[in-house]
Amino acid sequence: MSLSNLNPGQTAVLVIVGYMLALVLLGLLSQFVLRLTVADYFVASRGLGSIMLLMSLIGTTMTAFALIGSSGEAWESGIVVYGKMASWSGIIHAAMYFLIGLKLWAFGKKYGYVTQIQFFRDRFESDKLGLLLFPILVGLLIPYVLLGVISSGTAIQQVTAGAFPDFFKATGGAVPYWLGALVTCAVVLYYISAGGVRGTAWVNALQTVIFLVLGVAACYTISEKLGGPVKATQMVIEHNPTRLKRDVTADDLAQYEEKLAAYNADPKAAVVKPREPHRASKVEFTTYLFIPLSVAMFPHLFQYWLTARSARKFRLSIIGQPLLIMVIWAPCVIIGIWATSAIINGQPVIPPEFSRPNGVLPLIVKKLASPALGAFLAAGIFAAVMSSMDAQFLALGSMFTNDLVAHYAGKDRFTDKQLVLIGRVFILLVVCVSYLLALAWRESRVFNLGVWCFSGFASLFPALFAAIYWRRVTKPGVYASVLAAAAVWIWLFQESQYGKSAEPLHYGLTPVTFIFAAATIALVLVSLITRPPSRATIEKFFDPRLPTLAAHAGPEQSVIVGGTGGGR
Amino acid sequence: MKKVVIALLILLAVLHQDFWLWNRIEPLVLGFIPIGLAYQIGVSIAAGILWALAVHYCWPADVDVPDEPSTPPAPGASHARSH
Numbered sequence: 052m053s054l055s056n057l058n059p060g061q062t063a064v065l066v067i068v069g070y071m072l073a074l075v076l077l078g079l080l081s082q083f084v085l086r087l088t089v090a091d092y093f094v095a096s097r098g099l100g101s102i103m104l105l106m107s108l109i110g111t112t113m114t115a116f117a118l119i120g121s122s123g124e125a126w127e128s129g130i131v132v133y134g135k136m137a138s139w140s141g142i143i144h145a146a147m148y149f150l151i152g153l154k155l156w157a158f159g160k161k162y163g164y165v166t167q168i169q170f171f172r173d174r175f176e177s178d179k180l181g182l183l184l185f186p187i188l189v190g191l192l193i194p195y196v197l198l199g200v201i202s203s204g205t206a207i208q209q210v211t212a213g214a215f216p217d218f219f220k221a222t223g224g225a226v227p228y229w230l231g232a233l234v235t236c237a238v239v240l241y242y243i244s245a246g247g248v249r250g251t252a253w254v255n256a257l258q259t260v261i262f263l264v265l266g267v268a269a270c271y272t273i274s275e276k277l278g279g280p281v282k283a284t285q286m287v288i289e290h291n292p293t294r295l296k297r298d299v300t301a302d303d304l305a306q307y308e309e310k311l312a313a314y315n316a317d318p319k320a321a322v323v324k325p326r327e328p329h330r331a332s333k334v335e336f337t338t339y340l341f342i343p344l345s346v347a348m349f350p351h352l353f354q355y356w357l358t359a360r361s362a363r364k365f366r367l368s369i370i371g372q373p374l375l376i377m378v379i380w381a382p383c384v385i386i387g388i389w390a391t392s393a394i395i396n397g398q399p400v401i402p403p404e405f406s407r408p409n410g411v412l413p414l415i416v417k418k419l420a421s422p423a424l425g426a427f428l429a430a431g432i433f434a435a436v437m438s439s440m441d442a443q444f445l446a447l448g449s450m451f452t453n454d455l456v457a458h459y460a461g462k463d464r465f466t467d468k469q470l471v472l473i474g475r476v477f478i479l480l481v482v483c484v485s486y487l488l489a490l491a492w493r494e495s496r497v498f499n500l501g502v503w504c505f506s507g508f509a510s511l512f513p514a515l516f517a518a519i520y521w522r523r524v525t526k527p528g529v530y531a532s533v534l535a536a537a538a539v540w541i542w543l544f545q546e547s548q549y550g551k552s553a554e555p556l557h558y559g560l561t562p563v564t565f566i567f568a569a570a571t572i573a574l575v576l577v578s579l580i581t582r583p584p585s586r587a588t589i590e591k592f593f594d595p596r597l598p599t600l601a602a603h604a605g606p607e608q609s610v611i612v613g614g615t616g617g618g619r
Numbered sequence: 620m621k622k623v624v625i626a627l628l629i630l631l632a633v634l635h636q637d638f639w640l641w642n643r644i645e646p647l648v649l650g651f652i653p654i655g656l657a658y659q660i661g662v663s664i665a666a667g668i669l670w671a672l673a674v675h676y677c678w679p680a681d682v683d684v685p686d687e688p689s690t691p692p693a694p695g696a697s698h699a700r701s702h
Contacts, residue, residue, distance in 0.1 A: 134635065134659040141663045142632060145670045157682040280651035288644065295653040298642035337636055362682040366674045373666035381660055385652070 059422035060214030060224060066426035067207065070433065071238050074254050078242025081250035088467040093165050093449040093474070095249040099358040101367040103252050107355050108368050109263075109375050110255035110438030112144060112346060115202045116501070117379050118262060118428075118435055122415075123408030125387025126401075129294035131331035132387075135339045137380035141373025143343035148369045151347045152356040154519045156365070158592070159357045166446075167353045167515075168454040174518045175526040176588055181454055183533060188350050188450065191507040192443055193485070194500040199440035200232050200489035203433055207231025209413055210429035229490060235433065236486045239441045243448075244475050248358055251441040258434030263378055265431035269416055269424060270382035276395065276419040283389040286323075290392035293328035297336075303328050314403075323392050324403035334559035341563040345508035347515055351442035354449060383412065390415050448478035503544055506563040510536035513571040517578070522589050528578030535573035539566045620676045628669050635662050 057065065099107070114120075124132040155170065164170045167188070168181040208225045216224035242250045277283040287295055290310070293303050307328050314321035346352050359365055390411050393400035400418050401411060416428045452474040457465065465473070514532045517524035543562040557565065583589075640655045648657035 130653060130656040130659075133656055134637070134662070138635060138659045138662040138666070141666045142628075142635065145666060146628075149670070149673060153679060153682045280649070281647075284647060284651040284653070292644060295644045296640075296642055296655055300642065331641075333636070333638055333641070340632070369674055370667055370671045373663045373670065377660055377663035381656075381663075384656065 057422075058213055059417070059425060060211045062422040063210040063426040063429055064214050064226065066423070066430055067211070067433070070430045071234065073257065074238050074242055074437070077253045077257065078245040078250050081242070081246025081253050088471070091247065091249070093248055093354065093445070093453070095247070095252065095358040097160060097358060098360050099249075099252055099364065100360055101364045103256055104355070104359050104364050105368045105371050105375075106256035106259045107252045107358070107442075108148070108352070108372070109379075110259040110434070111349075111351055111355060111442045112140075112439075113259075113262065113376070113379055113435055114198070114439045115206075115432050115435045117376075118266065118383055118432055119409050119412045121380050121383040122387035122390070122412040123410070125294070125384040126390050126411045127408045128329040128331065129297065130384065130388065131297045131329075131336065133380060133384045135331075135336055136342075137376050137384070138373075139340050140343045141376045143340060144346055144376070145369045145372040147344065147347040148356075148365055148372065151515065151519065152352075153362055153365055155353060156356050156359055156362060165354075165357065166450050166453050167348070167350055168450065169458075171514075171518065171529075174588065174592060175529055176584065177526045180526065180529065181458070183530070185450065185454055187507070187511075187533065187537070188348075189447060191504045192350060192447060193488075195504045196440060196443045196447075196481075196485050197489055197492065198501050199436045199443070200236060200485050201493060203235035203436045203440075204228040204232030204489065204493070206413075206429055206432045206436075207235070209410070210425060228493060232486060232489050235437065235440075236482050239437055239444065240479065240482045243441050243445050243478060247471075248354060248442075248445055251438075251445060252355075252358065254441065255438040258438040259375075261427070261434045262431040263375065265427060266379055266382035266386075269412070269420060269428060270386055272420045272424060273386055273389065273393075273415060277389065277393055280385075283393065286392040286394060287388055290323040291326050294326070294388050294391050297331040299328040299330040318403070322394055322397065323399050326391050332559055335561055338561050338564045341509050341561070341567050342502070342505050343509075344512045344567075345505040348508040348511040349446075350450060351439075351446035354446050355442065386415060387411055393419075395419065444478050444481060447481050448474040451477045503540075503547075503562075506561075506566055507536075507540055509563050510540060510566040510570045513567070513574050517574055519592075521578075522593055523578055523583055524574065525578045525581045525584060527581040528574045528576075531577035532570045532574035536566050536570035539569040624669065624672045624676050628673065631662065631665055631669055635659075 121132060121137070124136075155164075155167075158164060158170060162170075162173065164173070168184050171184060172178060172181045205228060208222060208228045208231055211224075211226040211231075212222075213224045214226065219225060219227055221227065242254055246253065274280040274283050277286070284295070293299055293307070307325055310321070310325040314324045318324070356365075390401050393415065395418070400415055405411075405414070413425070413428065416425050420428075452470050456473055457470055511533065514524075514529045518529070540562075543565065547562075637655065637658050640658055643655060644653045646654055648654065652660070
């Protein structure tokens with residue numbers, strides 16, 4: 052059978068299998084350079100260079116939402132999505148790397164931290180703070196992981212439709228959801244188990260290149276099919292002009308009513324059913340700046356920050372962050388806008404009854420691009436999904452191993468080799484549980500939980516920022532901040548019927564605004580009325596002439612000192 | 620220069636709120652990108668440039684911990700500290 056005889060579903064399977072094998076191969080290669088030490092497995096012995104760090108950070112922060120969510124949201128609400136999410140993220144992510152990432156990297160290098168909790172325990176002289184933070188961080192990370200597993204299983208089933216009609220009869224020939232999710236989990240598990248954070252960084256570099264190229268290639272191909280970008284935009288001006296701006300005037304509403312009436316009277320003559328105008332909220336647009344603050348508290352991002360060989364290796368990541376986010380988002384947003392009004396051969400590309408925003412990009416690519424590009428789109432979606440999921444699994448393994456096992460068992464209880472094994476076993480358990488939950492909750496509104504996870508992580512930002520920049524912040528202040536944020540988060544979350552309905556807006560403000568405000572106010576007030584931290588701690592974290600690791604290493608850090616022994 | 624870069628970054632965050640373009644489609648940049656989207660793409664590019672200036676002029680002095688050369692794995696290193 053030649054390649055030209057394959058149907059689109061089989062082409063997709065071929066590309067996906069090839070892609071998965073490439074990931075396994077990279078995992079295999081990374082195994083040869085892995086040292087079985089905690090520091091090498093979880094932070095690549097702090098040895099990654101500028102390009103690998105940039106690729107890893109982009110791969111980790113860009114989820115499937117950057118590809119299919121952005122185009123779907125643009126189709127639904129127009130150009131506002133770019134300013135609300137992409138350009139804000141470009142500014143704020145870079146700020147987080149500069150203000151938070153650099154400092155945490157330096158503390159991590161000096162004192163041997165591998166996890167956030169080690170830093171918090173040390174900074175606030177509190178062992179129990181770790182016990183408060185551990186379940187919160189894990190609890191916020193798990194739904195984020197589930198997003199990835201569910202997305203991958205769904206995407207595989209969608210793009211392989213009709214591939215093997217005799218074999219997968221129940222799904223019309225598509226690779227079933229359970230199998231797609233299983234294969235994704237197995238491949239991710241293999242390469243993180245084989246190569247640790249170094250293996251995931253290599254894989255993420257490949258994955259980031261794929262979805263950087265993919266959006267641009269898809270945008271170019273689709274615009275060519277529609278008669279060029281100018282004509283594609285003219286179609287939007289004619290049928291859905293409000294998707295090209297953010298306000299909706301009385302004239303816009305009148306035009307919409309007129310076009311809708313014309314469509315209802317004669318759908319064939321009107322061709323495109325006009326989409327209801329969407330007015331963007333200015334307050335919501337501004338307060339979306341709080342959401343990307345969440346990256347500062349992502350455990351998996353913290354882990355990648357620690358992999359940098361030196362502080363200077365952050366420079367490319369800081370500069371490249373806004374630019375690469377733009378390269379990924381802009382083409383997808385433009386495709387989403389074109390999709391509202393695209394006509395080919397006298398027919399709308401997106402049928403009028405179509406109602407799934409996340410399906411817009413796969414559908415327009417399927418209709419206007421080659422099966423190969425469709426299959427590569429699927430690979431791009433997996434790249435986006437897996438490059439976040441792998442780092443999250445690894446971060447969970449690291450937290451369990453370092454913050455619970457090594458911390459409470461004592462520095463001499465386990466060898467590095469044993470700790471890495473414990474980490475691997477825990478990751479295996481987390482992957483299994485995530486897979487089972489993804490099977491059980493496939494039809495749930497787990498996607499709505501994503502924004503609640505981001506809000507939760509963002510609400511921990513004030514405590515982290517104060518820990519680095521405010522000498523006066525105290526342990527009770529941090530407890531109060533975390534508990535206040537949790538209380539407001541739970542209150543607003545139950546108001547949204549636990550993620551089933553849209554985010555509740557109060558005075559036009561998003562929930563994260565209130566959660567963030569509560570966390571900040573509690574942090575400042577309680578810190579000011581409680582006893583300041585010890586002088587030794589202040590000197591340790593605020594004196595630029597810091598002594599080196601050995602002088603300050605606590606029990607858990609000593610484990611890591613041993614871990615880095617191979618490289619020192 | 621450090622203060623100028625910080626001021627420019629704050630100004631960029633303020634200019635991100637392009638409410639004066641809220642109801643405009645034209646001019647279409649390159650003939651197909653509505654002005655509101657083109658402006659926000661410009662914000663992303665400006666952010667890249669400003670962060671490059673920040674990295675150059677505002678680099679914190681206390682983060683440059685001396686590099687440790689990344690040595691290749693020594694023979695038997697994977698068995699380090701094994702019992």
